[in-house]
Amino acid sequence: MLITAPIPAALDPAATLRSRLTGFSGFLHANGFGVGGGDSARVLATAAQVGILDREVLRWSLKALLCGRVSEWRRFDPLFDAYFLPPNRKAFVEGAVDTPRQHAPAGAADDRGEASPAKRSKNARDEPLLAAHYGASREESLATTDFRELVNADHVRDIEALMRRFARRLKHLQLRREARALSGRRIDLPGTIRRSVERGGTPLSLAWKDRRRIRPRLVLLLDVSRSMSAYSFFYLRLARALSAELADVHSYIFHTRITAVSEALRDADPWRAQEKMHLMAAGWGGGTRIGECLRAFNRDHAARRVHSRTAVIIVSDGYDTGEPETLAEALVGLRRRARRIVWINPLATRPGWSPTSRGMQAALPHVDLLAPGADLATLEHVLPDIIETLR
């Protein structure tokens, strides 16, 4: 039986079943899934279509219906279990199903009935994970990085205004690609012939082709280590404002590891965005490993995120506890894919600063522009240079 929650005898079982099913999309929504209003009706339709007696078929069907991206896809199974199966019965039911899940160990089908100790410990590990899904672990992650400023209203408007200007300037960047236009540099022959049809084949009015304006894609790699703590919140706000302005912006934060934060930053609710960042950065410690993080970026994300129109913007103070050779190597790899690499260093705004740290020394030969930028004023100052570099 699928629904294992105790059902009061007075209630109509069919109604309870319906509300349980329709409640699932709300549960996913609370966990940050992009499910909409019509989805609970679709859940009912799907359940009616595939039936509810076979748990796995229902799971796969709802998974296909309600997931919209990889991150949701990967989180769906534990959430499905948490909603439809009470935790203490999970191991039991898992063993009792005839067909093991795809990634279940080969022996899973044999140990029906009593749960093995290994499975119990797996469940025990799952519990705090689910608690985390509800966003309960704020205190412990506060110790790592301070994302609170993300929702602070001061300055937010200024940042948004600056990013709007930046986005507008980016729109003027031209890349060589032609499209039909009202007036332009070259005649669009098929278009001209098409127009001539209405004049019986005499090409009286010409159609034109012109260069189309395509913005470069931006990839932001933000250092959120302790040494950057005074600046990281500012840059996160900036990334958030920029993501709202441009569609093709991809943000990552790094410290000892690198994590994609684009989705969290795009969250319409700033509090929830902050909460997500806390969860992502939870448990990070030790020094900044810029080189290793960039290498991880090259390995895991660059193939999909970085193409020949991509500008990679790294924001870091360059204090790398790893080997400088790793950093140089990673930057060489990144350079080969990206159109431009810009490094923004907040410390560079200080008078008398020079890029003498080992990290900066290693990075300098491989970046197109090293720009100082610690706050709105200094950044506004270097923005023309950055745009010029992205050209």
Place this chain on the structure above:
Amino acid sequence: MAEVATLQQQLASAGYIAERSLAAALLLMIDLKRPLLVEGDAGVGKTEVAKALAQVRSTRLIRLQCYEGLDAHAAMYEWNYQRQLLAIKLLENDERSMALKEQDIFSERYLLKRPLLEAIGCAQPPVLLIDEVDRADEAFEAYLLELLSDFQMSIPELGTVTATTIPLVVVTSNGTRELSDALRRRCLYQYVDYPSFEKELAIVEIRAPQAAGELAGQVVQFVQSVRRMDLQKKPGIAETLDWTAALLRMGIATIAEDGAEQLLETLAALIKTRDDRTAFTREVLARIAATC
């Protein structure tokens, strides 16, 4: 469950090994008449899903390959201007009224059907494969949304063309660009990962039956180890099959540590970038081969 297993079996006989979850999603897609968005790394067999589905349903596969700058004309329809012009010249001495002539010039005879228009006009529902939708522009995505929600298309000169049958739409994406939420919400979703050892072995055995037995197991073991390495371009299933063919062609019947020299000569089928190629020295090959 029986239906899922049946479809899985049918897909297998069409040469496609599908996970149960994928088979379930395909069934749901057929029942609910909603498009299926398939995401995953390059080379995990996203496009093959549509091909196998078309074969199982014994229907046509209509493919729209997306690319940067793809516009509505290339995807939906275009008038055959040259023929229209020719017709105008020929009709000059015709006695019919202007309105009739015009009707003739803008009739379906002069319409070049592109994949999307073709797909909604078939007698039997075809499988419409919209491949690598992330390569197309956002503007095109908006066109696509309109089609996928109503399955109708408006052609100014002809009026609205409504679908005679609703095609089975498979949309694939490599994730090079973030797709709009609207498109994601309109579709069912399936993420395809690199295959497990068992699944890949089944694929090799079904697609390259000559390699069945010891070699197939070794090939798959080898490729799975290669995927765990730090590579720019991980080999997909197509590479596994190519490599198997290369091994067979070279007459290599077993992968062994001392055969590393020979393996080096077949790597062109498996490793596709220069950097990755330099990582594969004779020693590395011998070490991986020893574990197979």
